[in-house]
Amino acid sequence: MLIKKPVDVRESEVTPQSWYVRRREFLQVAGSTAVAVAAGAAGPLFSGTSTVLAQNPAAQKLENLRKSALSTDEKLNSYRDVTTYNNFYEFGLDKGDPARYAGSLKPRPWSVVVEGQCGKPGNYNIEDIMKWFPLEERIYRMRCVEAWSMVIPWVGFPLADFVKRFEPTSKAKFVKFTTLVDTKQMPGQTEPALPWPYVEGLRMDEAMHPLTIMAVGLYGEVLPNQNGAPIRLVVPWKYGFKGIKSIVRVSFEESQPMNTWQRMRADEYGFYANVNPAVDHPRWSQASERRIGEFFKRRTLPFNGYADQVASLYAGMDLRRYY
Amino acid sequence: MTSTAAVRRIVKPVVFLAALGPFGWLVYNAFWGDLGVNPVETITNYTGIWTLRFIVITLAITPVRWLTGFNPLILFRRMTGLFAFFYGTLHFMTYFILDHSLVFAGVWDDVVKRPYITAGFTAFVLMIPLALTSTQGWIRRLGGRKWNLLHRLIYITAIGAVLHYFWKVKLDTTFPVYYGILVGVLFAARVWQRARKASPARVPVRANPGAPGL
Numbered sequence: 332m333l334i335k336k337p338v339d340v341r342e343s344e345v346t347p348q349s350w351y352v353r354r355r356e357f358l359q360v361a362g363s364t365a366v367a368v369a370a371g372a373a374g375p376l377f378s379g380t381s382t383v384l385a386q387n388p389a390a391q392k393l394e395n396l397r398k399s400a401l402s403t404d405e406k407l408n409s410y411r412d413v414t415t416y417n418n419f420y421e422f423g424l425d426k427g428d429p430a431r432y433a434g435s436l437k438p439r440p441w442s443v444v445v446e447g448q449c450g451k452p453g454n455y456n457i458e459d460i461m462k463w464f465p466l467e468e469r470i471y472r473m474r475c476v477e478a479w480s481m482v483i484p485w486v487g488f489p490l491a492d493f494v495k496r497f498e499p500t501s502k503a504k505f506v507k508f509t510t511l512v513d514t515k516q517m518p519g520q521t522e523p524a525l526p527w528p529y530v531e532g533l534r535m536d537e538a539m540h541p542l543t544i545m546a547v548g549l550y551g552e553v554l555p556n557q558n559g560a561p562i563r564l565v566v567p568w569k570y571g572f573k574g575i576k577s578i579v580r581v582s583f584e585e586s587q588p589m590n591t592w593q594r595m596r597a598d599e600y601g602f603y604a605n606v607n608p609a610v611d612h613p614r615w616s617q618a619s620e621r622r623i624g625e626f627f628k629r630r631t632l633p634f635n636g637y638a639d640q641v642a643s644l645y646a647g648m649d650l651r652r653y654y
Numbered sequence: 655m656t657s658t659a660a661v662r663r664i665v666k667p668v669v670f671l672a673a674l675g676p677f678g679w680l681v682y683n684a685f686w687g688d689l690g691v692n693p694v695e696t697i698t699n700y701t702g703i704w705t706l707r708f709i710v711i712t713l714a715i716t717p718v719r720w721l722t723g724f725n726p727l728i729l730f731r732r733m734t735g736l737f738a739f740f741y742g743t744l745h746f747m748t749y750f751i752l753d754h755s756l757v758f759a760g761v762w763d764d765v766v767k768r769p770y771i772t773a774g775f776t777a778f779v780l781m782i783p784l785a786l787t788s789t790q791g792w793i794r795r796l797g798g799r800k801w802n803l804l805h806r807l808i809y810i811t812a813i814g815a816v817l818h819y820f821w822k823v824k825l826d827t828t829f830p831v832y833y834g835i836l837v838g839v840l841f842a843a844r845v846w847q848r849a850r851k852a853s854p855a856r857v858p859v860r861a862n863p864g865a866p867g868l
Contacts, residue, residue: 614821
């Protein structure tokens with residue numbers, strides 16, 4: 332009998348050698364396209380804004396994606412922008428580190444433990460989770476607390492649908508999320524940069540809001556390791572650090588969880604972390620941001636431009652105090 | 655050709671070109687290479703770190719002279735100091751133009767509100783009189799003693815630059831601390847030298863005609 336050994340790293344999750352070797356060429360193409368676009372005036376300095384979307388040709392495509400009315404029609408950041416410039420301290424502190432080192436993460440097989448105040452706790456396989464719901468494309472603005480932003484075409488499903496499946500009880504007031512801890516897969520965890528594991532949380536009404544999604548893909552493909560494979564949170568009206576990656580545990584809680592950055596520096600990062608141009612980070616301004624690909628800064632919008640949908644969640648709250 | 659003349663004619667131009675290297679790297683990558691996903695951040699960080707490096711190099715010249723007795727090193731101090739100002743100007747202009755769209759009110763708001771900008775801005779502004787008075791003419795006009803006193807502003811610039819770096823980083827203060835230690839050691843060398851000079855028991859052998867001690 333032939334017993335097939337499960338491959339623990341999908342072909343699609345590895346940057347193909349040929350693609351890696353030719354990376355300069357891709358950049359050159361990106362650069363020259365930008366040059367063409369700018370009628371010869373621009374060089375690769377502008378390649379960040381180029382429209383070349385060099386996806387990973389070996390990645391597994393996610394089919395039959397629904398479009399969403401909640402998507403923005405703003406210009407997308409390129410695949411390169413989204414996958415080579417982000418924070419994921421489990422792989423190092425530099426924003427290029429996740430793309431460099433996330434190859435050691437094994438997003439399959441993967442399971443998510445669901446526990447706490449709910450009717451159906453358990454251990455759920457990622458392959459099953461991805462089949463529970465129709466996948467949607469959600470194009471969202473992403474605003475980092477470091478005052479830069481991108482527009483990203485996520486693929487995922489509403490967190491609300493996910494939550495309802497486990498029948499949270501009336502005691503469930505918050506949802507707590509936890510990232511994997513494994514120094515072999517996440518070499519950055521050998522350094523005590525942050526108290527591992529990374530923990531994030533949402534109030535129940537935030538978790539149930541239609542804008543909040545669990546993302547399993549990007550640019551119509553399975554989520555690359557460096558962006559939080561195989562499953563991560565996306566809450567577009569909050570600073571990016573709320574979007575916890577590579578989730579292994581979801582817990583329904585009675586009291587407000589202590590999220591990692593608040594534990595780390597409570598004077599700089601709070602639980603809510605709603606994008607708010609009126610409340611500065613103690614060390615830098617949040618009034619404006621640099622959209623990756625643009626040279627000048629643009630003004631930051633309250634709730635990252637999603638105020639119409641979410642401001643009511645915080646009616647009567649002092650957002651200076653609950654930053 | 656005396657050794658000093660050789661340094662002037664051959665080594666100096668080579669060092670000058672080497673000091674332009676980081677700027678060349680930026681220009682090359684801006685037009686024919688790659689400055690990464692966030693080019694503005696790359697330019698800002700790169701010009702910032704090279705400013706600090708040239709400040710440290712400039713501060714190191716005098717102690718290294720004491721240590722090695724190689725006096726022609728003094729011929730490079732003005733040049734490295736001016737390169738610190740050059741990279742500092744690029745750094746400030748990147749911030750002024752691309753972060754604040756040339757609106758000085760925005761810069762001033764940062765200077766008043768944000769300690770890391772207060773420190774960085776102070777460090778930069780104090781380099782301006784040093785760059786302006788770096789010529790032989792100004793040394794003559796001010797006189798060695800006054801000129802020396804004025805140019806001690808570099809110490810405040812160095813402290814400001816390190817604090818600017820330290821307060822800016824989000825989490826990992828390793829490199830700001832390294833630079834802080836370097837600057838601290840270079841300050842300590844001066845204190846030590848001064849104490850040695852003040853002690854009447856020993857007269858240090860220091861032949862450096864026309865060169866200020868600090």
